[in-house]
Amino acid sequence: MRFKQLIPGLGALTLIASHSSLGWSASPFIPPSVPLAVRTPYLSAWLPQGAGTALNDAWPTFWTGSTLGWAGYIAVDGQAYTFLGDPGGVDGTEKALQKSLQFTATQSVFVLTAGTIDLTVTFLSPVEPDDLVKQSLPFSYLALSAVSNDGKAHSVQLYTDISAEWVSGDDSLTVNWTISVGDILVHQVQLEDQSLFTEASDHIQHGSAYYATEWSANTTYQIGQDVIVRQQFVSSRILRNTQDTAYRAVSDDWPVFAFAHDLGIVTGATTPIVIAVGHARDPAIEYIIAGGALQNRSLYFWSQFSSVGSAISSFLTDYTAALARAQAFDSKVQSDASKISTEYAAIVALSIRQTFGAIEITISSGSNKQWNTSDVMVFMKEISSDGNVNTVDVIFPAWPAFLYANPTLGKYLLLPLFEYQATGQYPNKWSIHDMGASYPKALGHNDGNDEPMPLEESGNMLIMTLSYIQKTQDFSLISRYTGLLDQWTQFLVAEALIPANQISTDDFAGSLANQTNLAIKGIIGIRAMAEIASLLGDDTKNKNYTSIAASYVQQWQPLALSKDGTHLTLSYGNDRSWGLAYNLFADRLLGTNLFPQSIYDIEAAWYATVADSFGVPLDTRHTYTKSDWQMFTAATLATTSATLRDALISGVHNYASAALESNSEPLGDWYETLNGDVEGFRARPVVGGHLALLVLS
Numbered sequence: 001m002r003f004k005q006l007i008p009g010l011g012a013l014t015l016i017a018s019h020s021s022l023g024w025s026a027s028p029f030i031p032p033s034v035p036l037a038v039r040t041p042y043l044s045a046w047l048p049q050g051a052g053t054a055l056n057d058a059w060p061t062f063w064t065g066s067t068l069g070w071a072g073y074i075a076v077d078g079q080a081y082t083f084l085g086d087p088g089g090v091d092g093t094e095k096a097l098q099k100s101l102q103f104t105a106t107q108s109v110f111v112l113t114a115g116t117i118d119l120t121v122t123f124l125s126p127v128e129p130d131d132l133v134k135q136s137l138p139f140s141y142l143a144l145s146a147v148s149n150d151g152k153a154h155s156v157q158l159y160t161d162i163s164a165e166w167v168s169g170d171d172s173l174t175v176n177w178t179i180s181v182g183d184i185l186v187h188q189v190q191l192e193d194q195s196l197f198t199e200a201s202d203h204i205q206h207g208s209a210y211y212a213t214e215w216s217a218n219t220t221y222q223i224g225q226d227v228i229v230r231q232q233f234v235s236s237r238i239l240r241n242t243q244d245t246a247y248r249a250v251s252d253d254w255p256v257f258a259f260a261h262d263l264g265i266v267t268g269a270t271t272p273i274v275i276a277v278g279h280a281r282d283p284a285i286e287y288i289i290a291g292g293a294l295q296n297r298s299l300y301f302w303s304q305f306s307s308v309g310s311a312i313s314s315f316l317t318d319y320t321a322a323l324a325r326a327q328a329f330d331s332k333v334q335s336d337a338s339k340i341s342t343e344y345a346a347i348v349a350l351s352i353r354q355t356f357g358a359i360e361i362t363i364s365s366g367s368n369k370q371w372n373t374s375d376v377m378v379f380m381k382e383i384s385s386d387g388n389v390n391t392v393d394v395i396f397p398a399w400p401a402f403l404y405a406n407p408t409l410g411k412y413l414l415l416p417l418f419e420y421q422a423t424g425q426y427p428n429k430w431s432i433h434d435m436g437a438s439y440p441k442a443l444g445h446n447d448g449n450d451e452p453m454p455l456e457e458s459g460n461m462l463i464m465t466l467s468y469i470q471k472t473q474d475f476s477l478i479s480r481y482t483g484l485l486d487q488w489t490q491f492l493v494a495e496a497l498i499p500a501n502q503i504s505t506d507d508f509a510g511s512l513a514n515q516t517n518l519a520i521k522g523i524i525g526i527r528a529m530a531e532i533a534s535l536l537g538d539d540t541k542n543k544n545y546t547s548i549a550a551s552y553v554q555q556w557q558p559l560a561l562s563k564d565g566t567h568l569t570l571s572y573g574n575d576r577s578w579g580l581a582y583n584l585f586a587d588r589l590l591g592t593n594l595f596p597q598s599i600y601d602i603e604a605a606w607y608a609t610v611a612d613s614f615g616v617p618l619d620t621r622h623t624y625t626k627s628d629w630q631m632f633t634a635a636t637l638a639t640t641s642a643t644l645r646d647a648l649i650s651g652v653h654n655y656a657s658a659a660l661e662s663n664s665e666p667l668g669d670w671y672e673t674l675n676g677d678v679e680g681f682r683a684r685p686v687v688g689g690h691l692a693l694l695v696l697s
Ligand SMILES: *[C@@H]1O[C@H](CO)[C@@H](O)[C@H](O)[C@H]1NC(C)=O
Pocket: 176, 177, 178, 190, 191, 192, 193, 194
C-alpha cells in the first residue's frame, strides 16, 4: 500500500516510505524518535518510534526517555478520540487513526483520522539563526487544524494538557502552579523547592514550565488530577475554568494543565488552534569571569521582554509569521541538501532541530544594570555522553550547522572559551576541553583537570576560528585572542607530528599513541595559524608556520601510510590498522590544500572496500562508527569520488531510517555498522556535522 498524502504548506514531498503494516506513511522516513518540542537542553520532547509508533500509541518523552505527559483528545459529534499521548482511565474514548507523519528541518506533522474529521497536528520548533531574540525564546508550537473527511459538517472540540513531568526529573517532588487569564491563558507550573543551576536526571530544577494559548470565548481551561480533567472533557467537551490548588508531588494524583477549544461546526479546514509549550528560567547560566568571580547570564530574549508572559504572548501572536519563516528555512535546507541527494536531504532535516536544541543564547547584565547585548555568549550542553558545557570537540563536529545557518552563532559559542582562557585562570598550555563539567554551570577548570584532549582541542579551536573569519571577514576573535591562538599553535608545533599517547574526541575507543588522524588535525591547526598570522599582517609568523606545516605533511606521509601504500593507518607503524581520517575535512573547509590529492585518492579507494551496509566503521578497533565523522568524510572525498560520497550517505541514511524495534532514542551519532543498532549516545548536537557537505563550496 502506498500513501501519497500531500500536506499543505510543506513544499514538495521527497520520498514517501510506505509502512503498510502500520497503516500510515512516513516522509521522508520513520526516524528513531520524532522531534516534537525541541528547542533547549530543557525543552526536549520527542516521540519514540522503534519500528514505528503513532502519536497516540505512546507518551512523548524527554530526550532521556522519561515520560513527558502530553495528552490530546478530539471530540467529533460528541465522540472523543485520543490523538496525542497514551492516557488511560477515562471512559468513552476511542483512538484516532494515524494516516501520516512528515518531518522537515523545523516541523513534525501528523495527520490522524477521528471518525469523520481529519486532524493535522503540527509540532513546530522554530530555528531562527538570524534572530537572537526569537532563537532564545524557550518555547515551541503545537498547532491543530481539523477538516471534515466526508464533506459534511461536524461539531468539533479539541483538548490538550501537559503534566508536571515537564519541570522535574524526579516525580516525587512537590510542584505548585498558577493559571493567568487575560488576552492569553497561561498555565505555569514549577517545583516548590527551586534549586538554581542544578539538574536532576538532566532536568533543570529551577524555573517553570508553561502551557499557553490565546484567549477566546471558545477556550476553557482546568487544572486537576489527570483522569478527572480528561473525563470532564470527554463527558462534557468543555472544561470548568477551575483549578485544584492542592499543590502536591508530580506523581501524586498527577495534576495536569489543560485547555479545551471549541471549534464549533467544521466542514472546511479550520484556522489552526495554536498552543505554546516551554520551559523558562532566570538566570540561565552561571559563568566564571576574571578572578574566579561568577556571573549570572540570562536568555537573550530578556533584552526585549520584561516578563515571560509578554514573551509568550509575542510568541503566540507570531505563529503565522513564524510558520512562514520556518517554511522558507525548511525549503532552503531541502533545496540545498537535495543538490547532494534525496537521502542526504532527509538526514539533514532530522539533524537541525537536534543541533539547535542543545544551545542557549545568553547575555549578561551590564555594570549599569541594563541588559548588555554587546556581551552575547552561546552555551551548548553536550547531552547524553555527559553534561559538559561548550565541549570543544562537540562544538567542532556541530560546527557545519552553525557555519551553514549563521556563523556568528559559532563565534558566540567560542567566546566563553576564549574569554575564560584569556583571564589566565586555566593553567594548561593547550586548549581547554570544556567550560564546565555540568550544564548549566560554566565554571571553567582552574585546576586544569578537564578531560585531557590537548591535540584535539587545540587544533579544533584554530580550525574553527579561521573558518569563522573566512565566512564572515570578522577579525575580532583573532585580534583579541592572538596570544592564546599562538600559544596553542606552539603546542601543536611541539606535539602534532608524533602524537603522544592520548585520547581523541572518540574517547570511548580508548587512548593511543601516534594517532594518524590526530596528527592531521594538529598539522592543519598549525597551518590555520599561519593564515591567521597573515590576516593580522605578521608575515614572519605566517612563513614560519606555513613552512612547519608543509614540512610536517612531508614527514607525516611515510609514518601514516601503510607500507603497501593502500591506506592511512589508525596509528603509525600498525599497517593492518585504519580509520576514518575525518580530520582531512578541515583541509577542504579552510581551502588550505596542505595534504596532496594522492592521500584523498588512496582514502576514497580504501573506504569503498571496507563499507558495511550501515556505513564505514570508525576504525579497526571496533565495528561501530560515528555518523558525524562519516558525513565529514563524505564531504572531504565528495570531489574525489561521488560514489563513495553517496555510499557514506547511504550508510547513515540506512541507519537513521532503519526503524528498528531496539532504537527509540533521539538520533544517536554512535552506532553499529553491522546491524544499525545504536550505541550509547543520543540527542547530541554533533549531528550538526551532518551538514558538512553544505559548507564546502
Ligand atoms: C510556588 O513555589 C515557588 C518556588 O518556591 C514560589 O516562589 C511561589 O510563590 C509558589 N507559588 C504558589 C502559587 O504557591
